[in-house]
Amino acid sequence: xxxxxxxxxxxxxxxxxxxxxxxxxxxxxxxxxxxxxxxxxxxxxxxxxxxxxxxxxxxxxxxxxxxxxxxxxxxxxxxxxxxxxxxxxxxxxxxxxxxxxxxxxxxxxxxxxxxxxxxxxxxxxxxxxxxxxxxxxxxxxxxxxxxxxxxxxxxxxxxxxxxxxxxxxxxxxxxxxxxxxxxxxxxxxxxxxxxxxxxxxxxxxxxxxxxxxxxxxxxxxxxxxxxxxxxxxxxxxxxxxxxxxxxxxxxxxxxxxxxxxxxxxxxxxxxxxxxxxxxxxxxxxxxxxxxxxxxxxxxxxxxxxxxxxxxxxxxxxxxxxxx
Amino acid sequence: xxxxxxxxxxxxxxxxxxxxxxxxxxxxxxxxxxxxxxxxxxxxxxxxxxxxxxxxxxxxxxxxxxxxxxxxxxxxxxxxxxxxxxxxxxxxxxxxxxxxxxxxxxxxxxxxxxxxxxxxxxxxxxxxxxxxxxxxxxxxxxxxxxxxxxxxxxxxxxxxxxxxxxxxxxxxxxxxxxxxxxxxxxxxxxxxxxxxxxxxxxxxxxxxxxxxxxxxxxxxxxxxxxxxxxxxxxxxxxxxxxxxxxxxxxxxxxxxxxxxxxxxxxxxxxxxxxxxxxxxxxxxxxxxxxxxxxxxxxxxxxxxxxxxxxxxxxxxxxxxxxxxxxxxxxxxxxxxxxxxxxxxxxxxxxxxxxxxxxxxxxxxxxxxxxxxxxxxxxxxxxxxxxxxxxxxxxxxxxxxxxxxxxxxxxxxxxxxxxxxxxxxxxxxxxxxxxxxxxxxxxxxxxxxxxxxxxxxxxxxxxxxxxxxxxxxxxxxxxxxxxxxxxxxxxxxxxxxxxxxxxxxxxxxxxxxxxxxxxxxxxxxxxxxxxxxxxxxxxxxxxxxxxxxxxxxxxxxxxxxxxxxxxxxxxxxxxxxxxxxxxxxxxxxxxxxxxxxxxxxxxxxxxxxxxxxxxxxxxxxxxxxxxxxxxxxxxxxxxxxxxxxxxxxxxxxxxxxxxxxxxx
Numbered sequence: 001x002x003x004x005x006x007x008x009x010x011x012x013x014x015x016x017x018x019x020x021x022x023x024x025x026x027x028x029x030x031x032x033x034x035x036x037x038x039x040x041x042x043x044x045x046x047x048x049x050x051x052x053x054x055x056x057x058x059x060x061x062x063x064x065x066x067x068x069x070x071x072x073x074x075x076x077x078x079x080x081x082x083x084x085x086x087x088x089x090x091x092x093x094x095x096x097x098x099x100x101x102x103x104x105x106x107x108x109x110x111x112x113x114x115x116x117x118x119x120x121x122x123x124x125x126x127x128x129x130x131x132x133x134x135x136x137x138x139x140x141x142x143x144x145x146x147x148x149x150x151x152x153x154x155x156x157x158x159x160x161x162x163x164x165x166x167x168x169x170x171x172x173x174x175x176x177x178x179x180x181x182x183x184x185x186x187x188x189x190x191x192x193x194x195x196x197x198x199x200x201x202x203x204x205x206x207x208x209x210x211x212x213x214x215x216x217x218x219x220x221x222x223x224x225x226x227x228x229x230x231x232x233x234x235x236x237x238x239x240x241x242x243x244x245x246x247x248x249x250x251x252x253x254x255x256x257x258x259x260x261x262x263x264x265x266x267x268x269x270x271x272x273x274x275x276x277x278x279x280x281x282x283x284x285x286x287x288x289x290x291x292x293x294x295x296x297x298x299x300x301x302x303x304x305x306x307x308x309x310x311x312x313x314x315x316x317x318x319x320x321x322x323x
Numbered sequence: 324x325x326x327x328x329x330x331x332x333x334x335x336x337x338x339x340x341x342x343x344x345x346x347x348x349x350x351x352x353x354x355x356x357x358x359x360x361x362x363x364x365x366x367x368x369x370x371x372x373x374x375x376x377x378x379x380x381x382x383x384x385x386x387x388x389x390x391x392x393x394x395x396x397x398x399x400x401x402x403x404x405x406x407x408x409x410x411x412x413x414x415x416x417x418x419x420x421x422x423x424x425x426x427x428x429x430x431x432x433x434x435x436x437x438x439x440x441x442x443x444x445x446x447x448x449x450x451x452x453x454x455x456x457x458x459x460x461x462x463x464x465x466x467x468x469x470x471x472x473x474x475x476x477x478x479x480x481x482x483x484x485x486x487x488x489x490x491x492x493x494x495x496x497x498x499x500x501x502x503x504x505x506x507x508x509x510x511x512x513x514x515x516x517x518x519x520x521x522x523x524x525x526x527x528x529x530x531x532x533x534x535x536x537x538x539x540x541x542x543x544x545x546x547x548x549x550x551x552x553x554x555x556x557x558x559x560x561x562x563x564x565x566x567x568x569x570x571x572x573x574x575x576x577x578x579x580x581x582x583x584x585x586x587x588x589x590x591x592x593x594x595x596x597x598x599x600x601x602x603x604x605x606x607x608x609x610x611x612x613x614x615x616x617x618x619x620x621x622x623x624x625x626x627x628x629x630x631x632x633x634x635x636x637x638x639x640x641x642x643x644x645x646x647x648x649x650x651x652x653x654x655x656x657x658x659x660x661x662x663x664x665x666x667x668x669x670x671x672x673x674x675x676x677x678x679x680x681x682x683x684x685x686x687x688x689x690x691x692x693x694x695x696x697x698x699x700x701x702x703x704x705x706x707x708x709x710x711x712x713x714x715x716x717x718x719x720x721x722x723x724x725x726x727x728x729x730x731x732x733x734x735x736x737x738x739x740x741x742x743x744x745x746x747x748x749x750x751x752x753x754x755x756x757x758x759x760x761x762x763x764x765x766x767x768x769x770x771x772x773x774x775x776x777x778x779x780x781x782x783x784x785x786x787x788x789x790x791x792x793x794x795x796x797x798x799x800x801x802x803x804x805x806x807x808x809x810x811x812x813x814x815x816x817x818x819x820x821x822x823x824x825x826x827x828x829x830x831x832x833x834x835x836x837x838x839x840x841x842x843x844x845x846x847x848x849x850x851x852x853x854x855x856x857x858x859x860x861x862x863x864x865x866x867x868x869x870x871x872x873x874x875x876x877x878x879x880x881x882x883x884x885x886x887x888x889x890x891x892x893x894x895x896x897x898x899x900x901x902x903x904x905x906x907x908x909x910x911x912x913x914x915x916x917x918x919x920x921x922x923x924x925x926x927x928x929x930x931x932x933x934x935x936x937x938x939x940x941x942x943x944x945x946x947x948x949x950x951x952x953x954x955x956x957x958x959x960x961x962x963x964x965x966x967x968x969x970x971x972x973x974x975x976x977x978x979x980x981x982x983x984x985x986x
Contacts, residue, residue, distance in 0.1 A: 090913035220964035222909045231978045305918040309829035
């Protein structure tokens with residue numbers, strides 16, 4: 001796949017369709033694959049990486065990149081195309097300046113799951129017939145491929161590319177996914193249990209802002225949490241409870257716009273399941289306003305931005321809150 | 324440095340009885356920026372206002388907080404007082420310590436504490452107030468009346484009489500509404516059609532009035548003085564401009580078995596029909612559910628017999644958009660469905676009818692040509708039982724909690740008319756109470772009892788059972804005689820409760836007006852503004868606001884017209900300066916605000932901005948048209964970045980209030 005992608009990128013650079021490519025290169029560790037811009041065939045040959053650890057969604061980078069001179073080639077997995085559509089809908093990217101090559105999606109691997117097996121000092125990983133051969137400074141180790149699949153890919157919602165200019169490989173379908181199972185579990189908890197669950201999770205937060213910075217829905221020119229004029233920028237720092245509210249407020253800000261790409265949880269260094277907050281909103285929107293998938297297209301009015309006479313009444317919030 | 328004056332009102336004992344106003348004034352006097360804090364018996368009085376004015380001048384105040392009643396009551400009073408003393412009126416804030424405090428608390432200590440907190444929040448807010456100046460916007464001199472019953476007709480006639488253009492939107496093929504179905508009217512017993520149809524004709528002849536029959540309002544945008552309304556003219560498959568109303572098609576149509584809704588389904592009409600002889604407009608309508616031509620493409624009889632070529636099977640729904648300065652809602656009522664009242668055997672026996680069905684049975688244009696016959700076997704009924712309050716004054720979920728108001732009088736009317744025309748008929752009326760307030764109403768009811776010997780029985784009917792001989796066994800209790808009764812009745816008439824028309828709720832949403840739990844429109848003030856909705860420029864006429872008889876409906880219809888005329892007479896209205904604006908440096912250009920704006924006040928433009936590193940960038944940013952914005956604040960909530968803000972209710976002001984309350 002990596003080979004095919006590099007060849008496609010070289011071809012599009014050579015025929016002048018694009019003048020830049022956004023893809024990925026190796027990071028500090030073998031499993032740290034980082035988004036990168038390539039301008040020449042030589043750079044592509046040297047650094048371009050696409051493997052089971054290439055999970056990063058590059059669509060957010062296009063907010064800035066698509067405003068620059070010339071077209072940029074973006075390799076997008078199915079889940080990333082939803083993000084791009086949503087950004088197009090919100091006028092945050094200039095879609096005309098982007099050449100999208102759709103590539104097959106996961107399953108991607110989660111290095112944390114490998115480390116959880118006690119495998120450390122990783123220097124190389126190979127997938128041979130769904131067995132991972134892991135080279136470490138302490139020698140080679142193996143583990144089944146499926147045990148290392150990231151949570152995000154394990155509950156994949158769609159293998160379909162909702163926007164592309166060209167595809168490498170076949171397009172897939174929208175999947176029946178189990179992504180709301182954990183949300184349901186949380187809903188069935190008592191209020192106190194749920195409170196304890198979230199207090200425990202959110203208290204791990206170190207406010208590194210990685211979730212916000214990676215989120216393709218968080219593209220504000222000026223984030224309210226960074227804006228001294230908002231009057232709230234210092235609230236989160238005032239005590240641990242307010243600190244926890246940061247994630248809840250962020251979930252409100254992206255409600256109805258979050259495509260459930262799962263990047264927030266993927267990048268969280270503290271492994272907080274942040275995507276569950278967003279999925280609760282998605283599930284509620286589905287049940288209150290009818291099935292809606294943000295980013296599915298660029299035209300449908302989002303339920304939270306559309307007002308129709310058969311919208312549910314506000315009292316539903318009260319009724320559902322009763323335990 | 325802010326120089327804020329605080330003025331705490333006693334409102335007689337309205338506030339002072341539960342709130343220690345002296346303590347409130349004392350406590351608020353210590354808040355930052357407060358230079359004077361006073362209490363007074365009636366702040367809204369001339370001398371109370373002078374207290375405020377003098378303080379503004381003497382202490383050179385930069386902001387004023389009045390702790391008093393709801394801003395809905397006296398905000399304007401105090402804004403004007405401030406303006407008279409040279410202070411910008413929008414530097415006045417009201418802390419509502421009456422409706423939201425003294426009236427709902429009993430304990431003085433807690434009420435006083437809360438009043439202080441509310442005052443503190445208002446002080447925190449006024450610190451951030453900015454002086455604002457109001458603009459003006461023009462008034463479109465045309466009114467829309469939604470609903471063409473007697474309420475809508477009267478309102479339209481009065482507005483047209485004053486010289487303004489009026490459009491009536493009626494969902495049925497003809498105007499006239501429920502009154503057109505009624506046989507006689509109480510308390511004078513004159514024929515409903517005889518007094519209604521002249522008004523209907525007047526509507527069609529008045530060149531200021533435009534009737535959109537068989538039409539519905541599908542969208543409302545804009546605001547007082549400048550509404551933009553989309554009207555769906557439903558396809559009636561007949562060209563209104565060509566049809567002469569000759570009625571030949573309605574006689575030749577081979578589909579004879581279509582239930583006639585004008586006669587409450589008691590007889591049949593054709594698939595192409597004119598609801599009744601005096602219909603306005605007198606234009607035929609094809610019912611697509613029954614027309615063979617529309618369903619199967621085979622027939623076309625009406626088209627062949629129509630001499631003017633008015634039949635158009637290809638007609639489509641048409642949408643038109645019109646501008647209006649004022650909108651009057653007159654959507655009326657319907658009797659409730661009786662499917663939850665099986666004890667009265669309504670669905671089992673055709674001889675159990677509702678009062679509105681009885682109107683049709685007794686009407687000369689009804690199924691029996693005006694002779695009262697039992698629907699089952701077309702014989703004269705000799706014993707008729709009336710049951711009052713069917714679904715009215717109900718304390719369970721089956722019916723309505725309110726009194727439908729008109730049933731006592733129309734039942735007395737029915738009883739009297741039957742005894743007058745058919746003296747050999749025994750008439751029983753079962754009632755909980757007989758409620759007859761109104762001019763000549765109680766006299767009317769007494770005539771039914773005393774002159775016409777109608778048997779009024781206090782008590783409810785428990786069960787109606789159809790018997791094998793075709794009669795109805797009515798089992799009831801007589802509460803005064805304390806005995807159980809069994810009456811062999813030929814007919815039972817149920818006074819079904821009335822409820823607002825089903826179109827009212829979606830319409831209320833479109834108009835952003837309020838409704839009560841029973842879906843009646845809520846008036847701006849139950850005593851002092853009974854015909855206005857709380858939304859400026861939307862007025863209420865007739866039973867859409869609450870159960871009403873004809874005289875009351877007509878009175879309210881004219882009152883609503885007077886209010887609408889008052890608005891249409893103005894060339895312009897003062898705008899609210901509390902409108903939204905966008906901070907372009909923070910705007911993402913995402914269109915969220917544009918999508919939620921109910922007034923279409925927000926547009927986008929590409930603008931060049933200087934960026935930090937001496938470059939420039941073109942960014943898409945929102946801009947608000949202040950003449951169109953109504954300050955609802957929906958955009959400020961939708962905006963993900965907080966770029967959108969509302970004058971007078973800025974995000975920082977609201978946060979300051981919350982912080983002051985939580986301090």
